[in-house]
Amino acid sequence: MTDDRSTAHAATSGAPAGPGDHRSGADDAPLLEIRGLSKSFPGVRALDGVDFRLHAGEVHALLGENGAGKSTLIKVLTGVHARDGGEIRLGGVPIDAADTADAQRLGIGTVYQEVNLLPNLSVADNLYLGREPTRFGLRSARRTAAMARELLAGYGLSIDVTANLGDYSVAVQQIVAIARAVDLSGKVLVLDEPTASLDAGEVQTLFGIVRRLTARGIGVVFVTHFLDQVFALCDRATVLRNGRLVGERRIAELGRLELVTMMLGRELEAxxxxxxxxxxxxxxxxxxxxxxxxxxxxxxxxxxxxxxxxxxxxxxxxxxxxxxxxxxxxxxxxxxxxxxxxxxxxxxxxxxxxxxxxFAFCPEDRKTEGIVGDLSVRENIMLALQARRGWLNPLSRGESKALADRFIKALDIRTPDAEKPIRLLSGGNQQKALLARWLATExxxxxxxxxxxxxxxxxxxxxxxxxxxxxxxxxxxxxxxxxxxxxxxxxxxxxxxxxxxxxxxxxxxxxxxxxxxxxxxxxxxxxxxxxxx
Amino acid sequence: MTARNLPLIATLVVFIVAYALCAMQFPAMLSLRVVANLLTDNAYLGVAAVGMTFVIISGGIDLSVGSVIAFTGVFLAVVIRAGIDPITAFVLVLIITTLFGAVMGAMIHYLETPPFIVTLAGMFFARGACFLLTTDSIPIDHPTWDFITSLNYRLPGGGRLTLVAMIMLVVFLAGILVAHFTRFGTYVYGMGGNRQSAELMGVPVARTTVAIYALSSGLAGVAGIVFALYTSAGYSLAATGVELDTIAAVVIGGTLLTGGVGTIAGTFVGVLIQGLIQTYIIFDGTLSSWWTKIVIGGLLFAFILLQRGLVHVAARRRAAARMAAA
Incomplete structure (x- = not known):
């Protein structure tokens, strides 16, 4: 597998080096090079002088804990946010994407965790939204469909492209999203947690498609929480922590423990x-x-x-x-x-x-069975206790405030204050707030x-x-x-x-x-x- | 595929069945004259409904339509009385209403304000502007005007396809063309499907939002002109609640209020159904015109139920497909 990719890369880039050689050397010009990238939001320095290099034909894992700056890096790269400082070069040319459409034109396509396509439009329309073939200024549905069929055939997908996208499984939608992104951009593909809602077989299909793309010389940035997938698919990994670059490593030379240590920034004590x-x-x-x-x-x-x-x-x-x-x-x-x-x-x-x-029970699906997203951290914490007391006997605001503050401190729930809507917290902190909800009932x-x-x-x-x-x-x-x-x-x-x-x-x-x-x-x-x- | 067209088919079936029932009781309702009058009487509603369909498919709502129609009528009456040529007045009022919609669209997009609130404010604003111009009902009297209102196409059987009916048909055809055969149309559907996704896919959301509300208000302006031609007067209290009739026509026509799904053709049938009920009441002669509202209300409920049912069936089928794939 590794050999396949390396050879393919050598063929596309014309590098004379042997298998795997280009990956070790930082000498050959990267496809995408980010230097000293900085981005601040009010009160947070999300990215602080981050470097990132992506070579043609490689799968590059972008790793880090929640809040490390992965999302921000991708959003700056794809033009969702404007950067405060630093430089982004694509193929040696400085770029500055004004928005996602601009980033796509430049050659950078993105596929997000939740398929960000339009389920109410046909597969063909989704593939060619905004760039449909037109005749005399009008769209040609038949040609769009023909083009869509041909494009998807390249991904081993043979489906009715005139049916609504929403009629297909998440895996198919994911492939359509990738096909669209690659077709639009063609140089860099960013996959932001693409496997989160796929089963094992579908993940393998996705990996096959990613490998086919890298064989064509496309550079893939792969963001994931699953370390197994990093080792199974990726050539190189860049780790971020608290908005700073921790390091870039070749996967082949990277141990699991080392990777986790890089991400956490502390030795996991056995x-x-x-x-x-x-x-x-x-x-x-x-x-x-x-x-x-x-x-x-x-x-x-x-x-x-x-x-x-x-x-x-x-x-x-x-x-x-x-x-x-x-x-x-x-x-x-x-x-x-x-x-x-x-x-x-x-x-x-x-x-x-x-x-x-x-008894107390924290269910598996935090988002649908646990948190009430728009309520504050405090309200989420007091929910079970209030339910137990009954609505005739409300907790006073002072009581619930004291309760919330106590648990926020005791469980180290990281939130600026107890009144912040819980959906804005990271997954781990939401989980701790849920625990607090039940612990409050003693x-x-x-x-x-x-x-x-x-x-x-x-x-x-x-x-x-x-x-x-x-x-x-x-x-x-x-x-x-x-x-x-x-x-x-x-x-x-x-x-x-x-x-x-x-x-x-x-x-x-x-x-x-x-x-x-x-x-x-x-x-x-x-x-x-x-x-x- | 069929599930996608089902609301439209259901609307058509309702219309045909209703028309057949009416015709059985009053065979005269089958005449071309009645059909032509149906188109003429509902022309302003139809024109406004085309704009509303775009707005609703995009996931929004436009409550200012009725007020904009009234404003257009009052504006025309006032400026024509002041000596301005009707054609110039048409151009002026269309510019004003389109800009008005564009401003509402810009507020919705840039201030991230719900369309309901912005267009509600627009509704009060436009209605207020009517009273600012005049509180009276002003008849429109001008040689050019008389010429325009006299334009019609004589149908066999004594009916006349009036200019306003023709305008409505042209607006519907243009609406279908724009909705299904232009990029703007796809953008509108896309935004209604998922605004954020559409934006990430490169849909120019800002420009499209402004254009959608500009189109809606512009068409409300056209509807206002049609209404003025139909009544030959401008009156500040005219067309109250028309925005709600329009929304009803759009929903009965199979467009989902949640956005993303719907057709202009369906809206046409929705408008015809409303017109048919009124025609029936006129033919009957004993029924109060309020029965129109009651029947429309019943139909709305029925169609909302139908749509919920369809959504449910589609979700079940999707789940089944996933099981089969696994």
Whole structure:
């Protein structure tokens, strides 16, 4: 694969060097060169003297935590923002894109995470918006369609181009967006988190298309949160941090740890990732579920919840992890088994009942099931507590302010003030505010569904530390995650799910990545896989 | 493909069925004379509705239409009384109304103000300007004017296709051409689909927004001229609420109020449906004219329900397609 790309590059650029040679040398003229780029917004220095070089025919990862300046760099490059200082050269010629259309004319095309095309127009119209072939000043729909078919054929896509774009899957829309951007610009393609909403197969298709483009000599800037994809696809990486350049590296010479360290700017202490375990049971179980389940949802299971204990939940997507959480929180009512709290029967018929019993639940999809974007950080934090108190007994503004300030401080939620709309915060800070919302109700049992999904590496570590701290303070936690490493890091015991059934509980010193993966992958019925003797 | 055209087809079916029912009761309604009168009586509404269709497809709204029509009439009456030639007056008033719309469009874009608010202000402003010119109903009397109003094309069967009806038909044809066969038209649809995306795709959003509202007010000016030719008078209180009739015609014509979807042809049928109801009421002779409003209200509800249903079906089909692809 690497050879393919290198040869192709050598062919297009006419470089005499052998495979991979051009990438090591900074000598040959880059396709795109940014020097000393600066950009400030009121109160924030978003970019501070950043350099960036992109060669023809390479995939160049642009990495950094949220707020590192990736988006700003791309927006300045593509003409969305005007720069304050510095120089951008494309093919050796200084450029200054006035807007996105201008950037496209110059040769820089962009595809954003959410497909920024128009679902209500046809595929062909989307491809040629603003530059349709015209006859006597009028658009020719037939020629537009013919051109669109031919263009997409080059991407291995054969679809009805007169149908509305919105009728197609996100993956197809993504390819159409790329086809449009490349056709418009033809020199540099910026992909801003293009894989965020694609499944594994679609990601591979996308990678194939990117490789075809680099073979044609197009330089690709690839922005992503997924480090695996960086190593799978990219030739080089530039890392930004707090608006400054940290460095540029060849991927082949870059280790994972080094890359993460560059992004975070601090050594990840190994000790931080492993919490002490195996101190035995931490007090009596206060919650017990027996034969708890729901037909065609989650098979009946037994579960005991103890204070100061983190129960990790591992399993593949669709194995019943979120379903278990929803059952425990009363979002779906169980039709089998019983639940007891402190020995007394507990009926979990609704989330309200669960909240009354001291449960709290942070759902997986933060944006649609968690935050209320236009409400302030303070209002988001007080929401659950207010709901618990009822509308007849409102929190005073002073009380809610004090509450919000306390949690903003305690959880280190980075916001200028409590009144800022929560949608303006980064993903990690939104997640912490959601946690604060539930912690404000002083729960005994906290369920977290994928608490670290879609947040950057630094906030990731903070959330993990927070989970551990809450546990030390006596809270019982149930944490669902797809990241086995992460589960191992904070769990006292791990519940393993497969095909909507609880198939094992791994405890104490046995909580290792190998054991968990083994239990998930084990064949056959729910054996004692991973359960210590 | 069919889902895209379904609202238009539904509107057409409603019109044909309604017309057939009317014709069964009053066979005289089938005559060309009635059809010609239908066009003449609703010409000003149709012309304004073309502009409104563009505005609504782009995701906006223009509440100033009725006031601009009234202003045009009053302006024409006043300046013609003052001795200005009607043709010159037409040119003047079209310049004024188009500029008025352009200013509203500029405010909407550059001040990032919702179109509802800006055009609401425009509505009060234009209506106020009428009263500034005169509070009376002024008849228009001028040799050229009489000549213009007398222009018509005699249809077989005794009907006359008046100049105003012809203007409306020309405006509709031009509207269809602009909507579907020019870049401006695609930009309008694009902005209605997703304004931010359209901007990122290189649509000149500022220029297009200004042009859309300039077009709407300019056409409201044309509608005002048509209305003045139709009534031969200018009156400050004329055409109150016409903007709402226009919006109703556009929505009944299958255009989504959320923007991005709709056709000029559909609006034409929407206007005809409104006209048909009025014609029926006139033929019946015993019904109050308020029945028009009631039927329009019922139709609006029906079409909004139909559109919600279509959106729902489209979403389900998309989900199904995704499942099949996976």
């Amino acid at each position: 000790a931080q990732l492993h919490r002490r375990r195996g101190e035995g049971p931490k007090g009596e179980a206060f919650l017990a579920f027996e034969g708890f389940g729901r037909h065609a949802y989650v098979n009946p299971f037994d579960l005991e919840i103890r204070p100061s204990e983190v129960t990790g939940v591992a399993g593949l997507l669709g194995s019943g992890r979120t379903e278990t959480a929803k059952l425990l929180f009363g979002i779906k009512e169980a039709d089998a088994g019983s639940a007891t709290a402190d020995g007394a029967p507990l009926r979990l018929a609704s989330p309200r009942a669960a909240v009354a019993a001291g 729960p005994r049992f906290l369920i977290l569904d994928e608490p670290t999904r879609g947040i950057d590496v630094g906030a990731h570590a903070e959330i993990i530390r927070l989970i551990e701290r809450l546990c030390d303070e006596g809270l019982a936690l149930l944490v669902i995650s797809s990241e086995i490493d992460e589960i191992v890091a904070y769990s006292d015991r791990v519940l393993v799910l497969r095909d909507r059934a609880h198939v094992g509980m791994i405890e104490g010193a046995d909580v290792t990545v190998d054991r968990i993966v083994g239990a998930i992958a084990a064949e056959g019925p729910a054996t004692a896989a991973g359960v210590p003797a």
